[in-house]
Amino acid sequence: MQLTQHTDYSLRVLIYLSLQPARLCTITEITDFYGISRNHLVKVVHKLGLLGYIETVRGKHGGLRLARPAAEITIGEVARSTEPNFNIAECFDREANQCSITEVCRLKTILLQARTAFMETLDSHTIADAVSDRRGALALLVPMPAPVKRRLAARK
Numbered sequence: 001m002q003l004t005q006h007t008d009y010s011l012r013v014l015i016y017l018s019l020q021p022a023r024l025c026t027i028t029e030i031t032d033f034y035g036i037s038r039n040h041l042v043k044v045v046h047k048l049g050l051l052g053y054i055e056t057v058r059g060k061h062g063g064l065r066l067a068r069p070a071a072e073i074t075i076g077e078v079a080r081s082t083e084p085n086f087n088i089a090e091c092f093d094r095e096a097n098q099c100s101i102t103e104v105c106r107l108k109t110i111l112l113q114a115r116t117a118f119m120e121t122l123d124s125h126t127i128a129d130a131v132s133d134r135r136g137a138l139a140l141l142v143p144m145p146a147p148v149k150r151r152l153a154a155r156k
Contacts, residue, residue, distance in 0.1 A: 001086075001115065001118055003083060006043075007079055009040060010044050010082045012036075013041070014078065014127045015070075015127055018127050018131070021066060024064060027042060045064060055067045066127075069128070070126060070127040070128035074123050075127065075129075076120075079119075086115055088111055091107070091108045
């Protein structure tokens, strides 16, 4: 299974915000940190706000923060609310299914079991669980001088 970019970015935003619960974060700092498109992130943040995962504060000193603790937001919940569907094969979509062996094929049953196991795993973990090394992750958030960033990037 593969999650859409929208879900990936949604999870990244929530993880970033979970690391800094005491302050408001900006879209610009999140896009700079992850190196992702601001246009995409604006859409992601808007949807996360509508879904109640984040609070947005407007104004000069505005920004974003989690609307509830990271330990209360499951990854499965986020995936269900940001993915358009979980049709992992054509036969999962009743309207678009054109497969001629659907009536006798057991593949859908097997894939359904796999999808169920996938979602159960996502449901068993929270945004807080997504960062195993909290101190290391926080260290990544500290702005580094450009020469240090270049040296680290060259090592990858």
